[in-house]
Amino acid sequence: MIIKIEAYIREEKMDDVLDALAKMNVHGITCYQVMGCGAQHGIKKYVRGNQNIPVNMLPKIKIEVVVSTEEWEDKVMECIRSSAFTGHHGDGKIFSYEVRNALRIRTGETGEQAVYSNSSLNPAPPKN
Numbered sequence: 001m002i003i004k005i006e007a008y009i010r011e012e013k014m015d016d017v018l019d020a021l022a023k024m025n026v027h028g029i030t031c032y033q034v035m036g037c038g039a040q041h042g043i044k045k046y047v048r049g050n051q052n053i054p055v056n057m058l059p060k061i062k063i064e065v066v067v068s069t070e071e072w073e074d075k076v077m078e079c080i081r082s083s084a085f086t087g088h089h090g091d092g093k094i095f096s097y098e099v100r101n102a103l104r105i106r107t108g109e110t111g112e113q114a115v116y117s118n119s120s121l122n123p124a125p126p127k128n
């Protein structure tokens with residue numbers, strides 16, 4: 001099964017989270033600078049000159065990791081949770097989704113094989 005994990009975390013936690021993922025030999029990460037809000041939004045004020053961004057939208061980091069097993073889904077989610085945690089509102093959220101397919105452009109591999117990276121800690125699923 002191919003699973004995509006999307007995490008929204010504090011900007012200042014990005015290095016800690018990326019280091020923790022690297023220590024687990026997770027390869028294949030995309031991150032973005034984004035604007036977001038959680039449950040505490042609701043103020044109807046807007047940044048002057050920009051009608052589209054409410055002031056309660058805060059800069060956050062979005063991290064995407066695609067893995068090839070449910071075991072790795074759990075490991076990556078726990079790794080992000082523990083390395084992004086402060087215990088305060090705004091620590092962020094992690095979502096996971098099933099992915100229909102993947103394709104490694106260089107080799108033409110598809111499915112789990114396209115996600116799997118050549119590491120003993122992230123082995124390919126058995127071929128049966």
Ligand SMILES: Nc1ncnc2c1ncn2[C@@H]1O[C@H](COP(=O)(O)OP(=O)(O)OP(=O)(O)O)[C@@H](O)[C@H]1O
Nearest residue numbers: 008035036037038039040060088089090091092093
């Ligand atoms: N339901 C959601 N959909 C999409 N993005 C979300 C959602 N909830 C949170 N986010 C993203 O996560 C960031 C951090 O959310 P936040 O941690 O404040 O969530 P929360 O539900 O308010 O929890 P807390 O009470 O701990 O603050 C948001 O700025 C946003 O980018």
Ligand SMILES: [Mg+2]
Nearest residue numbers: 038039040090
């Ligand atoms: Mg919040």
